[in-house]
Amino acid sequence: DTGVSQDPRHKITKRGQNVTFRCDPISEHNRLYWYRQTLGQGPEFLTYFQNEAQLEKSRLLSDRFSAERPKGSFSTLEIQRTEQGDSAMYLCASSSQRTVGSIAFFGQGTRLTVV
Amino acid sequence: DAKTTQPTSMDCAEGRAANLPCNHSTISGNEYVYWYRQIHSQGPQYIIHGLKNNETNEMASLIITEDRKSSTLILPHATLRDTAVYYCIVRPGTGANNLFFGTGTRLTVIP
Numbered sequence: 001d002t003g004v005s006q007d008p009r010h011k012i013t014k015r016g017q018n019v020t021f022r023c024d025p026i027s028e029h030n031r032l033y034w035y036r037q038t039l040g041q042g043p044e045f046l047t048y049f050q051n052e053a054q055l056e057k058s059r060l061l062s063d064r065f066s067a068e069r070p071k072g073s074f075s076t077l078e079i080q081r082t083e084q085g086d087s088a089m090y091l092c093a094s095s096s097q098r099t100v101g102s103i104a105f106f107g108q109g110t111r112l113t114v115v
Numbered sequence: 116d117a118k119t120t121q122p123t124s125m126d127c128a129e130g131r132a133a134n135l136p137c138n139h140s141t142i143s144g145n146e147y148v149y150w151y152r153q154i155h156s157q158g159p160q161y162i163i164h165g166l167k168n169n170e171t172n173e174m175a176s177l178i179i180t181e182d183r184k185s186s187t188l189i190l191p192h193a194t195l196r197d198t199a200v201y202y203c204i205v206r207p208g209t210g211a212n213n214l215f216f217g218t219g220t221r222l223t224v225i226p
Contacts, residue, residue: 004158033213033214041218042200042202042216042217042218042219043159043214043216044216045213045214045215048213056213058213089156091158091159093158093159093214097209100208101147101149101164101166101208102208102209103149103161103164104161104214105161106151106158106159106160106161107158108157108158109157109158111156
């Protein structure tokens with residue numbers, strides 16, 4: 001148990017619907033990352049928060065995707081008007097700026113299936 | 116974005132040491148080497164990291180060459196539960212940069 005919690009673990013949605021995922025990081029971690037992983041590929045970076053500020057976004061994060069981290073605690077990732085190509089595992093990770101090496105610990109992910 | 120090169124797959128006999136190589140010839144002075152593994156359908160699991168000295172923890176050992184251009188992750192006594200995809204990643208230790216995973220090495224531990 002790494003301490004990073006993601007909800008839900010699985011989500012099936014119809015194409016065109018909106019979905020929202022939640023990530024609760026390890027409590028003392030001020031950095032939070034979202035990744036996406038498709039079958040047979042390694043995780044790909046989507047976006048990164050330091051406290052409540054979203055400091056980096058990948059070009060993979062289209063305008064249908066939005067992430068927030070109000071108050072620098074939990075984070076949500078919303079996908080609007082889902083497409084079948086959005087089917088993937090969405091992973092969240094957190095790390096502390098204060099520890100040497102700033103190790104990122106991952107949650108178990110949310111598996112999204114768009115039908 | 117790829118900063119590391121790993122073999123696509125490896126096999127290891129159960130109970131033997133698994134030695135997973137990684138080349139990172141363009142590593143910068145402030146970049147650490149991190150190893151993660153991912154068991155099917157689970158999130159990546161942190162294993163170990165290092166800057167220039169060899170490191171050991173309860174899971175594995177990390178051997179980094181003196182020029183830091185390559186490293187080897189050693190699982191001393193592989194078990195079936197070590198079957199996973201292993202990722203070698205280089206990144207500044209400040210953590211302000213994301214982790215680039217690549218495709219990793221698929222390790223299969225054989226009974």
